[in-house]
Amino acid sequence: MTIQDLVMSTKLRYYQKITQSQMMHPSTHFMMISAEMPVRMIRFRFVSWKHLIVLMYCSLFSWLANQWIFLHLLSFCFVPLRVENGAAAEDGAPDTQSRAEISAANRHNSLLEALSLASTIPSEKRSVKREQYLKRLFKAISQFAAGPPGQEAVLSRVDDAILPACKAGLRAGSAKPAEQYAACRVLEVTSVIIGHDQDDYVESIEQPLRLVIKGTHRAAVVRGAALRALAMTHFICGADESGTNSVLNLCEEVCAPQYRGEDVSPCLRAIALDCWALLSSTVADAYLAGDEMEEDLGRGLVILPLLSTCLNSSNMELRCAAGECVALIHESRLNLGIDEDEGENASERRFRRGSWDGSEWEVLMDEVKQRVAELSVESGRHMSKKAKKEQRATFRDFMATIVDDEPPVEVVNFRGGTVTLRTWREIIEINFVRHCLQGGFQIQLMTNETLHMIFDIDASTINDATGAALSQLEKRLTMSKTSEAAKAADLDMTRRRRTRTNVKNYFITADGEDI
Numbered sequence: 063m064t065i066q067d068l069v070m071s072t073k074l075r076y077y078q079k080i081t082q083s084q085m086m087h088p089s090t091h092f093m094m095i096s097a098e099m100p101v102r103m104i105r106f107r108f109v110s111w112k113h114l115i116v117l118m119y120c121s122l123f124s125w126l127a128n129q130w131i132f133l134h135l136l137s138f139c140f141v142p143l144r145v146e147n148g149a150a151a152e153d154g155a156p157d158t159q160s161r162a163e164i165s166a167a168n169r170h171n172s173l174l175e176a177l178s179l180a181s182t183i184p185s186e187k188r189s190v191k192r193e194q195y196l197k198r199l200f201k202a203i204s205q206f207a208a209g210p211p212g213q214e215a216v217l218s219r220v221d222d223a224i225l226p227a228c229k230a231g232l233r234a235g236s237a238k239p240a241e242q243y244a245a246c247r248v249l250e251v252t253s254v255i256i257g258h259d260q261d262d263y264v265e266s267i268e269q270p271l272r273l274v275i276k277g278t279h280r281a282a283v284v285r286g287a288a289l290r291a292l293a294m295t296h297f298i299c300g301a302d303e304s305g306t307n308s309v310l311n312l313c314e315e316v317c318a319p320q321y322r323g324e325d326v327s328p329c330l331r332a333i334a335l336d337c338w339a340l341l342s343s344t345v346a347d348a349y350l351a352g353d354e355m356e357e358d359l360g361r362g363l364v365i366l367p368l369l370s371t372c373l374n375s376s377n378m379e380l381r382c383a384a385g386e387c388v389a390l391i392h393e394s395r396l397n398l399g400i401d402e403d404e405g406e407n408a409s410e411r412r413f414r415r416g417s418w419d420g421s422e423w424e425v426l427m428d429e430v431k432q433r434v435a436e437l438s439v440e441s442g443r444h445m446s447k448k449a450k451k452e453q454r455a456t457f458r459d460f461m462a463t464i465v466d467d468e469p470p471v472e473v474v475n476f477r478g479g480t481v482t483l484r485t486w487r488e489i490i491e492i493n494f495v496r497h498c499l500q501g502g503f504q505i506q507l508m509t510n511e512t513l514h515m516i517f518d519i520d521a522s523t524i525n526d527a528t529g530a531a532l533s534q535l536e537k538r539l540t541m542s543k544t545s546e547a548a549k550a551a552d553l554d555m556t557r558r559r560r561t562r563t564n565v566k567n568y569f570i571t572a573d574g575e576d577i
Contacts, residue, residue, distance in 0.1 A: 166208070166209075166211075169205070169206040169208060169212075170206065170211060170212065170215070172202055172206050173202045173203070173206040173207050173212060173215055173216075174215065175202075176195075176198050176199045176201075176202030176203075176206075177199070177202070177215065177216075177219045177223050177224075178223075179195050179198065179199070180195060180196075180199045180219070180223045180224060180227040181219075181222065181223040181226075181227070182195070183195050183196065183226070183227035183230055183231070184226050184227060184230040189236065189237060189238050189241055192227075192230070192231060192237070192241055193231075193238070193240050193241040193244055195227070196227065196228075196231055196241065196244035196245055196247075196248055197244050199224070199227065199248055200244060200247050200248050200251055201501070201502075203216060203248065203251050203252060203255055203502075204251045204499050204500060204501065204502030204506070205501055205502040205505060207255050208505050208506070208508075208509040208510075209509040210511075212255065212509075213255055213256065213257065216252060216255045216256060217256050220252065220256065220263065224248065224249075224252055225266055225267070227245070227248070228245040228246075228248050228249050228267070229245075229270055230245075231244060231245030231248075232245050232246070232270050232271075232273075232274055232288075234277065234279075234280065239280070239281040239283065239284050242274070242280070242281075242284045242287075243281075243283055243284050243287050246271070246274070246284065246287035246288045246290070246291045247287060247291070247498075249267055249271070249291040249295070250287070250290055250291035250294045250295070250498050251498055251499060251502075253291070253294050253295040253298045253299050254294065254298055254495065254498060254499065254506065254510065254512065254513075255506075255510070256299065257298065257299070257511065257512040258298060258299060258301070258512060258515075259299070259301055260298075260299035261299070261300065261301060261302070263295070263299050264295050264296065264299050264300045264302075264305065267291070267292075267295060268292065268295075268305075271288045271289075271291055271292045271295075272292070272312070274288035275288050275289050275292070275312065275316065276322065278321070278322055278323075278324040282327035282329055282330045283329070285316075285330055286329060286330050286333035286334075289312075289313070289316065289330075289333055289334060289337050290333060290336075290337060290494075290497075290498070292309055292312075292337075293309055293313070293337035293340050293341055293494075294340075294494065294498055296309050296341065297340055297341060297344065297491075297494075298512060306341050306344065306345075309337070309341055310338060310341050310342070310361065313334045313335070313337045313338035313341070314334075314338065314361075314364075314365060316330065316331070316334040317331045317334035317335050317338065317365075317368065317372075318331075318368065319331075328375060328376075328377035328379065328380045329377070329379060329380075331372070331380055331383075332377065332379040332380045332382070332383040333383075335369075335372070335380070335383035335384060335386070335387050336383050336386070336490075336494065338365075338387065339383075339386055339387050339390055339490045340490055340491060340494045342361065342362065342387075342390060343390065343486075343487035343488075343490050343491055345361075347394040347395075347397045347398050348360065348398060349361065350362045350390070350391060350394045351363065351391050351392075351394035351395035351397075351398060352395075360391075360394075362387070362390070362391035362394065362395075363391070363423060365387075366388075366391070366423060366426055366427075366430070367426065369384045369387055369388050369391075369430070370384075370426060370429060370430050370433070372384035373385065373388075373430065373433045373434070373437070374433065378445075378449055378452075378453055381437065381453070382453070382456050382457075385434060385437070385456065385457055385460040385464075386460070386486070386490060388430055388434070388460070388464060389459075389460045389463045389464055389470075389486050390486045390487065390490060392427075392463060392464050393463060393469070393485065393486045393487075395417070395418065396417070396467060399417060430464065431461075431464055431465050434457055434460050434461050434464050434465065435461055435465060437453060437454075437457040438454055438457035438458045438460070438461045439454065440453060440454070463486065469484050469485065470483070470484065470485070470486055470489060471483070471484055472489050472492075474492060474507075476504050476507045476508060477504060477508060478508050479519070479520075481507075481517055481519060483517075488517065491516065491517075492517065495513065507519070
């Protein structure tokens with residue numbers, strides 16, 4: 063038999079199968095044809111390579127047909143299951159409470175796994191692995207240690223897992239800077255979780271962190287992270303005022319242009335000022351800003367010349383940190399002149415015992431006010447657009463307090479409510495905590511009792527709000543970008559943008575009489 067006869071017989075058999083099974087599914091045709099053609103071709107023992115190609119195509123069609131039928135059988139079998147699950151969902155079986163419990167259990171298991179891995183860090187020889195475990199531990203403590211169960215789990219493993227792992231990561235000889243930085247971040251976030259009145263924890267980490275801060279051979283980022291961890295530990299866990307004063311002295315030494323005979327990096331000086339502001343938010347106004355009637359010169363007045371110098375620095379982080387410290391000192395100075403039965407508006411804050419008028423710091427404060435006002439509108443090509451925008455927004459808030467004597471207002475939104483902050487003390491504290499917790503800031507703000515006490519948050523209100531979770535449809539209607547609220551906000555922004563453009567172009571379109 064020739065090749066032409068083979069092709070003709072194959073076509074003829076194909077058409078016969080179609081006529082015999084017109085009511086069958088097309089995939090069944092492929093299965094029947096492919097089942098017949100290989101047999102016919104094997105009988106003629108592959109006359110040429112064309113026969114092998116035809117056989118491969120037929121086998122492929124057969125496999126695809128089998129897959130198609132298998133998928134349809136699965137879909138047919140699981141349709142009743144989907145219907146039953148839908149009916150169960152309508153009855154309210156998979157409610158919000160069960161999902162919340164499952165999520166909490168998963169977070170707790172992840173926390174326990176990270177803590178168990180942390181116990182192996184001191185014996186791990188590879189620095190990359192130690193750094194990886196420390197990063198995982200930081201994420202687990204900040205995001206998964208939520209509520210009293212998470213706090214108990216962390217407290218139970220502080221001595222045998224967390225502290226040995228972090229002390230091993232702080233070794234200058236074998237640990238790389240990235241590992242040392244991760245160890246400092248773990249110590250910092252642990253202090254937020256374990257809460258207040260933990261003097262043993264403070265004593266166990268203070269000496270290693272001070273050695274890191276004083277080591278001028280270490281990286282500036284590592285020394286800054288160690289200083290942040292030390293300040294946060296004394297802010298949350300410490301109850302001794304002498305320890306707080308000791309860390310304040312250390313911050314004042316590090317924020318100077320030189321420390322231990324070496325030039326200090328601007329980023330490390332900025333971190334030192336941030337830590338100084340955090341710990342200064344816990345002391346009295348008289349101790350910070352001084353009270354001349356009682357001859358008590360505050361700490362803030364001593365470093366005012368240094369802060370004035372930092373405002374003229376070329377580093378933006380150092381300028382912003384110095385401006386924040388000046389705003390805190392000025393706020394404390396104004397609070398000294400306001401009694402409880404007196405008003406607190408801008409006019410009554412002036413020309414009282416808490417003002418700078420007539421004091422030896424009046425000239426210096428006038429220079430600082432002028433510099434802050436300049437930074438709030440600074441422009442030039444030596445800075446990027448993003449940096450200029452950030453600096454202007456930051457120093458406008460500082461100028462409102464330092465120049466206009468107006469209190470700041472900042473609203474922090476989180477799931478379950480909002481926190482309105484009206485003093486620089488609270489704003490400095492929450493910014494420091496936000497930088498420490500990173501991605502775990504929201505969950506800790508909802509579940510951490512220590513943060514509730516610091517920022518005066520009602521835990522019962524948060525629990526009521528988190529219990530009433532929104533469905534997918536409600537989220538889509540209220541939180542989506544296509545919701546009515548989002549559309550209204552977009553229209554309002556477009557209207558305000560058009561108004562600003564019209565005001566800018568008013569001199570072009572207006573008549574001469576109106577100008």
